[in-house]
Amino acid sequence: MKTKNFWCKEFLVLCFLACVMVSCSGNGMTLAEIDKLSPTEQSMMKDLKIVGIEGNGDFDLYELLQNFTNLERLEITKDFTGIIKGKAIHDNLPHLKTFTAKGITAIEGNGMFYGMKELKNVNCPSLKRLGLHVFHKCSNIETLDFPKLADVDMGGLGELKSLKVLKIGAKEEMICTSSYGNYGTYIEGTPTRSVDLFLGDYEFNNNVRNENGNSYWRDIQFKSISLYK
Incomplete structure (x- = not known):
């Protein structure tokens, strides 16, 4: 039978590990450092800042984050200007609240953040x-600000029930893939009448077209529509 002193020591060890994890994650961790963590250590982390990834290649987020079940804030430093890919991570990161990746230009993973109900803050200004x-179905997101967004696949921003502000500042025409031909929208299921839409430099009817080349903002009723400046 384990003694009281044993459990006290176990508790102190866990506290020490938690402090180490907070310190390391605050300063950033390389992929090599993350790989050295045990599954238990990974599962204890709430903040993770990934550093040391450079260039414009592909980065598989799913493979890296399988054990970070309590993670709330994830950041990838702006030195990485490539593409995030991989399987959906919603089961791996059920408590993720903030995702920051200031350098990435695309997220290609099918349903990467699909249905993450606690995700609220997304900061990807180069996307x-x-x-x-x-x-799709990230029901807690209230504001999305993508100053360079130019291409959205089907359901990329679908069913965002809490969305209040959508800012799209693309200086070129946007292309949005639709699931309903000429009348579909990549924000299908989102209550657009409660959303303030800020578009880029293009005029309202010409800013966005679907895969068939037809503009369809005119078919959607937003709360307000302004030029993004």
Whole structure:
């Protein structure tokens, strides 16, 4: 039978590990450092800042984060200017609240953040493309600000029940893939009458077209529509 002193020591060890994890994650961790963590250590972390990834290649987020079940804030430093890919991570990161990746240009993983009900803050100012169902059913997101977004696949921003502000500042025409031909929309299921839409430099009727080349903002009733400046 384990003694009281044993459990006290176990508790102190866990507290020490937690402090180490907070310190390391605050300063950032390389992929090599993350790989050295045990599954238990990974599962204890609430904040993770990934550093040391450079260039414009592909990065598989799913493979890296399988054990980070309590993670709330994830950041990838802006030195990485490539593409995030991989399987959906909603089961791996059920408590993720904030995702920051200031350098990435695309998220290609099918349903990467699909149905993440606690995700609220997304900061990806260099993002140009959203893949299939990337943020579909992220019901806690209130504001999305993508100043360079130009290409959205089907359901990329679908069913965002809490969305209040959508800012799209693309200086070129946007292309949005639709699931309903000429009348579909990549924000299908989102209550658009409660959303303030800020578009880029293009005029309202010409800013966005679907895969058949037809503009369809005119078919959607937003709360307000303004030019993004």
